[in-house]
Amino acid sequence: MSVEPLSSRAVTKERFQAIEEKTKALKKFLTQRRPEVQDYLDRFEMAWVHHDCALEGSIYSPQELTAALHPGAVVAEASLLPIVWEIRNHKAAVDFIREESKTAKKNAAITMTFVRRVHDLLSGNTPEAQAARAVAERRERTEKELSKEREKAGFRKDIPLHKTYLHEIAQPAKVQPLLEKLLDWTASAEFRELHPILQAGRVQHQFIQIFPFTETSGKVGRMLGNFLLLRNGFLPSVIVSVDRAKYFESFRSSFTSFSNLMMDAMDNSLENGLKYFRDLSRFYR
Numbered sequence: 001m002s003v004e005p006l007s008s009r010a011v012t013k014e015r016f017q018a019i020e021e022k023t024k025a026l027k028k029f030l031t032q033r034r035p036e037v038q039d040y041l042d043r044f045e046m047a048w049v050h051h052d053c054a055l056e057g058s059i060y061s062p063q064e065l066t067a068a069l070h071p072g073a074v075v076a077e078a079s080l081l082p083i084v085w086e087i088r089n090h091k092a093a094v095d096f097i098r099e100e101s102k103t104a105k106k107n108a109a110i111t112m113t114f115v116r117r118v119h120d121l122l123s124g125n126t127p128e129a130q131a132a133r134a135v136a137e138r139r140e141r142t143e144k145e146l147s148k149e150r151e152k153a154g155f156r157k158d159i160p161l162h163k164t165y166l167h168e169i170a171q172p173a174k175v176q177p178l179l180e181k182l183l184d185w186t187a188s189a190e191f192r193e194l195h196p197i198l199q200a201g202r203v204q205h206q207f208i209q210i211f212p213f214t215e216t217s218g219k220v221g222r223m224l225g226n227f228l229l230l231r232n233g234f235l236p237s238v239i240v241s242v243d244r245a246k247y248f249e250s251f252r253s254s255f256t257s258f259s260n261l262m263m264d265a266m267d268n269s270l271e272n273g274l275k276y277f278r279d280l281s282r283f284y285r
Contacts, residue, residue, distance in 0.1 A: 054241035101230035109187035196232035
């Protein structure tokens with residue numbers, strides 16, 4: 001890892017402190033027992049799913065998100081079912097990393113089993129997701145469909161010709177050894193000494209440079225980064241869709257470019273959350 005100049009490290013430390021202070025302030029509001037807290041959390045979760053999918057080019061309307069995340073509130077037409085599954089798969093991954101972050105040790109390494117579980121949830125490649133889909137569609141998957149799904153569960157076997165990510169990615173033969181090396185690094189003293197925001201940024205950035213899976217590498221990488229943030233008491237870094245071009249370009253630039261974008265996203269979420277509750281406080285005076 002390259003060493004940052006002293007001036008750069010000082011600025012980064014100041015940003016860490018500012019994010020930590022805003023996180024504490026927002027958490028004070030979130031501990032209050034009032035309906036507005038749940039309303040905020042529901043809005044945040046929907047925004048997280050919306051923007052994370054939009055970064056990959058899947059832009060969903062409020063109606064589609066509501067049909068998927070709040071069954072019964074809006075009737076999902078048959079034509080919407082593929083969209084509903086993708087959104088629900090994404091929400092299942094969000095729920096998984098949230099729950100895991102509550103019990104995970106702060107210094108525990110990320111395992112290959114954990115990575116595969118996140119990937120399977122996002123792909124809908126779990127018994128629960130497949131059973132729910134079979135009930136809704138009133139049919140079982142054909143052997144050809146199951147074979148395609150099993151193929152998606154493995155590591156990438158080619159270099160995609162038409163991909164949104166324009167940076168150089170690992171050759172297929174190097175995917176597994178590079179991924180294993182990255183996960184081993186999360187067990188090292190060097191990794192443990194990093195600030196949690198840097199841990200999250202380094203893992204996400206390197207994971208997407210490796211690009212282990214054909215279809216969900218971007219989503220899995222962001223889930224891993226956000227898991228590291230959550231288990232250390234931070235809110236997720238939700239990069240909004242208007243910053244999509246900056247996000248993709250950051251993988252062709254330095255890590256500093258990516259980490260700044262990630263911290264900008266964290267800061268933006270915190271500012272919006274604090275404004276939401278401060279406005280409510282003024283309203284109820």
